[in-house]
Amino acid sequence: MTPESSYNLNGNSTPAIEFRDVYLAFDDQVILEGVNFSVKRGETKLVLGGSGTGKSTVIKLILGLLRPDAGSVIVDGEDLSDFDDEDLRRIRKKIGMVFQEGALFDSLSVYENVAYRLTEEKVPADEIEHEVRRMLQFVDLEDAIDKMPAELSGGMRRRVGIARALVGNPSIVLFDEPTAGLDPPTARTICELAIKLRDLEEVSSIFVTHEMNNLEYLSSEYAIVDNNGNVHFEEDGEFLCMLNTGALMLKDGEIIFDGSDRALLAADDPYIRRFIRGK
Amino acid sequence: MNPFTRFLFELQGVTDLFVRVVRGLTKKPRYFDEIIRQLDLIGVGSAGIVILTGFFTGGVLILQAYPTLQYYGAQSNAGQGVATSLIRELGPVLSALMVAGRVGSAISAELGSMVVSQQIEAMRALGTSPARKLVTPRLVALIIALPLLTVAADLFGLIGGGLVANLVYGLDTTVYVTSVRVGVSINDLLGGIFKPVVFGFIIGIVSCHKGLSTTGGTVGVGRSTTSAVVVSSVWVIIVDFFLSKILQQFFTGTMF
Numbered sequence: 001m002t003p004e005s006s007y008n009l010n011g012n013s014t015p016a017i018e019f020r021d022v023y024l025a026f027d028d029q030v031i032l033e034g035v036n037f038s039v040k041r042g043e044t045k046l047v048l049g050g051s052g053t054g055k056s057t058v059i060k061l062i063l064g065l066l067r068p069d070a071g072s073v074i075v076d077g078e079d080l081s082d083f084d085d086e087d088l089r090r091i092r093k094k095i096g097m098v099f100q101e102g103a104l105f106d107s108l109s110v111y112e113n114v115a116y117r118l119t120e121e122k123v124p125a126d127e128i129e130h131e132v133r134r135m136l137q138f139v140d141l142e143d144a145i146d147k148m149p150a151e152l153s154g155g156m157r158r159r160v161g162i163a164r165a166l167v168g169n170p171s172i173v174l175f176d177e178p179t180a181g182l183d184p185p186t187a188r189t190i191c192e193l194a195i196k197l198r199d200l201e202e203v204s205s206i207f208v209t210h211e212m213n214n215l216e217y218l219s220s221e222y223a224i225v226d227n228n229g230n231v232h233f234e235e236d237g238e239f240l241c242m243l244n245t246g247a248l249m250l251k252d253g254e255i256i257f258d259g260s261d262r263a264l265l266a267a268d269d270p271y272i273r274r275f276i277r278g279k
Numbered sequence: 280m281n282p283f284t285r286f287l288f289e290l291q292g293v294t295d296l297f298v299r300v301v302r303g304l305t306k307k308p309r310y311f312d313e314i315i316r317q318l319d320l321i322g323v324g325s326a327g328i329v330i331l332t333g334f335f336t337g338g339v340l341i342l343q344a345y346p347t348l349q350y351y352g353a354q355s356n357a358g359q360g361v362a363t364s365l366i367r368e369l370g371p372v373l374s375a376l377m378v379a380g381r382v383g384s385a386i387s388a389e390l391g392s393m394v395v396s397q398q399i400e401a402m403r404a405l406g407t408s409p410a411r412k413l414v415t416p417r418l419v420a421l422i423i424a425l426p427l428l429t430v431a432a433d434l435f436g437l438i439g440g441g442l443v444a445n446l447v448y449g450l451d452t453t454v455y456v457t458s459v460r461v462g463v464s465i466n467d468l469l470g471g472i473f474k475p476v477v478f479g480f481i482i483g484i485v486s487c488h489k490g491l492s493t494t495g496g497t498v499g500v501g502r503s504t505t506s507a508v509v510v511s512s513v514w515v516i517i518v519d520f521f522l523s524k525i526l527q528q529f530f531t532g533t534m535f
Contacts, residue, residue: 063404089406097404103397117405120308164405 014077016041016172016204017062022071024057024253031057033253034071039206041171042244044198046215046261047208048275049250055208056100058250059174062206063097064088075172093117096165096173100180102157104149104164110136111145114163135163139193155186162193173197173205179214191217196231198244199223212276219245219261249275293488296410300418300484303411313416321382321417322424328381329374329428330435336369337361337436338443345448354448358455359462361440366463366471370433372519375478378425379511383486386417387507390490391500399491409491418483425479426472433471466530474522478515485511 015038024032031054039045049055060066061073064080073080075091083091104113112119114135118128136142139159149157158178165173175194179187191214197203199222207218221233247264249257251271257264265276280288303309340361348354390413393399399409437459444450489507493499 060400065400065403085408089408092404092406095404097401099397099401101396103401105398105401106392106396116407120405120407122308 014041015039015074016043016076017206018074019058019061020072020074022061022068022073024054024061024066024068030253032061032068035250035253035255037248037255037258039204039246040244041204042198042202044194044205044207044218044245046218046245046247047206047250048210048215048247050210050275053250054253055210055250056176059097059176059206059208062172062174063092063095093168094171096168096170098158098162098165098173098175098178100177101154102149102161104152104157104160106149108149109145110141110147110149110152110160113149113160114167116164117167131167132163135166136160138166138196139163140189155182155189158182158190159193162190166197169201171203173203175205175207175209177208177210179209179211184213187211187214188217192223192233194218195221195233196223200225200231215247215261215264219247289488292492293484296414296488296491297484299408299410300415303408303415308411310412310416313412314419317416317420318424321378321420322427325378325381325424325428326431328377329432332373332377333365333370333432333434333436334439336373336432337365337439337441340364340369340436341440341443342447345444345450349448354450355454356458356462357444357448357450358437358440358458358460362437362459362463363467365436365440366433366467368519368523370429370436371471371474371478372515374429374432375425375475375482375515376512378421378428378479379482379486379508379515382421383482383507383511384504386483386486387490387493388500388504390487391493391503392497394491394493395496395500414483414487414491417487418480421479421483422476423479425475425482429471429475466526470523470526470530473526474519477518477522481514481518482511485514 018038019035022032022035024030035054035058037045047055047058057066061068061080062075064073064083067081076094078091080088080091104110105116108116111132114132115128118131123131132145133142136145139162141156141159141163144152144156144160149160152160162178173194178190178194182190194205194207195218197205198218207214209215221235223231223233225231245261246259247257247261248255249264249272256269257267257272264272267273341357344360345354345357348357348360390399393402393413402409402412441452441455441459444455445452486507489503489510493503495502
């Protein structure tokens with residue numbers, strides 16, 4: 001047994017997310033072919049793979065936006081297979097989703113976007129305001145509260161998207177290529193948010209990406225809060241292995257790697273080596 | 280895919296959407312604010328063009344029909360001619376076509392862009408049903424607004440006809456008004472208000488379905504906007520024929 005598999009943050013043994021032998025095809029194009037993996041509570045799983053390898057599909061399956069042709073997707077101990085719209089809505093409340101380009105509602109302001117989930121649930125206005133401000137502080141964008149999405153830069157839009165996903169304190173957060181097309185410092189900020197969620201909020205997450213530096217940040221740093229309440233990021237020491245971060249690589253709808261970042265970097269598979277080094 | 284199969288698939292999509300909308304009406308949350316907002320956008324927003332269309336259609340009807348009526352010495356029946364054709368056919372159909380062009384295109388473009396920028400998926404991920412939040416208010420607003428718009432078009436068409444009759448052909452206004460009042464039956468009015476209810480439904484459900492089934496990025500948005508307008512217009516005209524036939528038989532009491 002590897003140290004990872006025995007690692008458990010909350011002492012609860014049901015994984016946050018589990019895929020059991022999932023198959024999915026559109027017409028005659030096979031997307032996923034017998035995918036098995038699980039994400040433990042408090043764990044961040046980076047899903048790597050080239051374009052069109054089914055990374056985003058994995059996320060849509062977890063949200064129930066797509067249904068598998070065979071196999072089962074289990075979220076928080078519940079099998080989504082026979083769920084109707086009402087059940088799925090209940091499950092989706094536990095999940096925060098960060099979309100590739102933010103996917104903010106154009107017609108709503110930043111405030112209304114972040115407040116969306118609470119407004120729909122008819123939460124009292126002052127509670128909404130408090131929660132929205134707290135979330136915008138978390139992503140460091142309180143100044144943009146009254147802006148419209150069209151006025152924001154790409155990085156800001158994604159941070160608002162993260163704030164919107166985190167409202168209601170979901171125990172699972174899904175990131176769909178949150179750093180694609182961003183400059184390195186902004187991409188770094190997004191990764192820091194993911195690290196903060198993992199280490200300070202004990203959120204389980206799936207982080208779909210094809211950028212290797214995301215893996216490096218997430219698997220070598222951790223966030224701590226000092227006595228003044230400030231958040232610091234510390235580099236992982238030489239021998240301390242990050243136990244709550246794993247990597248998973250997809251190729252042609254199959255998982256070709258599932259393990260720690262170190263194992264990934266040491267892998268012999270030519271596809272993985274090419275993916276890591278770009279040649 | 281052959282056209283017939285495609286038609287069946289589209290029909291399936293539209294029916295599925297309709298079922299979701301109806302189900303959405305029976306359960307909470309109901310988006311009343313959104314219905315009011317859409318009524319303003321669709322109804323009040325389209326009033327101008329619909330009134331203008333009605334006005335000039337009424338005018339041109341008299342302009343063309345009057346010389347013929349005069350030939351038969353029946354110019355005193357001019358009002359009846361305009362009124363029946365406007366209230367039974369032209370009012371409902373032309374208003375529906377104008378609204379299909381203005382509102383149908385806007386609906387499918389808006390929903391289509393929301394699909395391609397993942398906003399629809401985001402909405403579902405946040406636990407809201409797009410059918411309930413987006414489609415139901417638009418559909419309800421169209422079904423309420425189109426009959427009202429049609430009445431406005433009819434009214435202004437009659438005024439336009441009267442003006443042309445009076446100013447161009449020198450027909451006495453009282454003769455015109457009397458002819459309209461004698462010529463229009465309650466059945467004409469009922470039929471003329473029932474038709475746009477159906478047309479509003481067609482425009483709404485087709486445009487929403489086209490918008491929500493957009494694929495292929497921004498090009499796809501253009502494609503679904505075009506087809507929303509074309510398909511809903513064509514269906515309005517086809518359904519109008521059969522609806523006219525059914526209403527005719529219903530009112531004369533000779534069903535088949």
